[in-house]
Amino acid sequence: MFTTFITADELTKHLGQPDWVLVDCRTDLMKPEWGREDYRRAHVPGSVYADLNRDLSGPTGPQTGRHPLSEPGAFRAAMAKLGIDASKQVVVIDTAAGAFAARLWWMLRLYGHAAVAVLAGGFLLWEREGRTTRSGDETNPITQFSGEPQTGWFLTAEDVNRVCEDPSWLVVDARTPERYRGEQEPIDPVAGRIPGAVNRAHTLNLQAGGLPLSPETLREQFTALLGSIPPERTVFYCGSGVTSAFHLLAMAYAGMPDARLYPGSWSEWIRDPNRPIGKG
Numbered sequence: 267m268f269t270t271f272i273t274a275d276e277l278t279k280h281l282g283q284p285d286w287v288l289v290d291c292r293t294d295l296m297k298p299e300w301g302r303e304d305y306r307r308a309h310v311p312g313s314v315y316a317d318l319n320r321d322l323s324g325p326t327g328p329q330t331g332r333h334p335l336s337e338p339g340a341f342r343a344a345m346a347k348l349g350i351d352a353s354k355q356v357v358v359i360d361t362a363a364g365a366f367a368a369r370l371w372w373m374l375r376l377y378g379h380a381a382v383a384v385l386a387g388g389f390l391l392w393e394r395e396g397r398t399t400r401s402g403d404e405t406n407p408i409t410q411f412s413g414e415p416q417t418g419w420f421l422t423a424e425d426v427n428r429v430c431e432d433p434s435w436l437v438v439d440a441r442t443p444e445r446y447r448g449e450q451e452p453i454d455p456v457a458g459r460i461p462g463a464v465n466r467a468h469t470l471n472l473q474a475g476g477l478p479l480s481p482e483t484l485r486e487q488f489t490a491l492l493g494s495i496p497p498e499r500t501v502f503y504c505g506s507g508v509t510s511a512f513h514l515l516a517m518a519y520a521g522m523p524d525a526r527l528y529p530g531s532w533s534e535w536i537r538d539p540n541r542p543i544g545k546g
Contacts, residue, residue, distance in 0.1 A: 271386040291367050311400040321347075331529070343411075346411045360384075365509045387476045436464065440510040468504065468509045468510065468512040502525060
């Protein structure tokens with residue numbers, strides 16, 4: 267069973283196996299239709315496509331972030347349509363070295379599905395290495411996905427507001443340093459950060475070329491980041507709760523206990539003008 271990253275060589279050995287489900291989650295936050303279009307151009311053979319907005323997020327509203335978590339029934343239906351059930355090994359693929367794929371990796375684990383891994387280096391490395399690709403759309407037979415969300419895996423905005431300045435908790439912003447400091451904000455209408463948060467950009471989990479850092483290096487870096495705070499009292503957020511999941515994947519790859527996610531993230535935090543904003 268693969269539970270964190272899987273290499274291209276390892277995935278190649280299992281292409282076409284009926285108990286494996288490959289899900290392509292490539293996306294561009296600024297061009298929502300690009301992901302499916304590029305998937306149709308070329309993808310790992312056997313991959314089905316999952317859209318971040320339609321399949322991996324719930325409906326947005328005045329008080330939500332840009333990618334709120336799906337309701338359980340909607341998520342189960344989406345996973346069944348992809349062909350996922352309890353017997354399947356899932357591999358999630360994107361074109362961002364895992365930063366977007368980690369969203370589905372985390373969501374499946376939230377629902378108790380442990381056999382899920384992310385393709386190390388993503389489709390860009392797969393294609394760069396000249397591996398076999400396929401074009402067009404692919405589908406899997408519909409299954410029955412019956413997972414239930416586990417409790418305590420994520421925090422709400424109210425939870426984060428309560429703990430963000432509590433020294434026994436650590437809040438980590440996974441966006442770029444410029445967005446963390448409030449110097450620029452290319453997506454959301456308000457710049458800044460959650461007060462008390464420290465910064466570690468999700469891209470710091472990668473080495474040159476897009477492969478993840480070694481488990482040993484990641485463990486050393488996250489141990490230094492967390493200090494005396496245990497992972498279960500560490501919460502990660504980003505712009506909309508997507509790329510911050512990449513930190514949880516990196517920590518799992520490093521053999522560390524599960525940290526927590528704030529799925530609403532910055533785009534939800536700023537919906538309430540009474541929530542404090544930090545800058546600098």
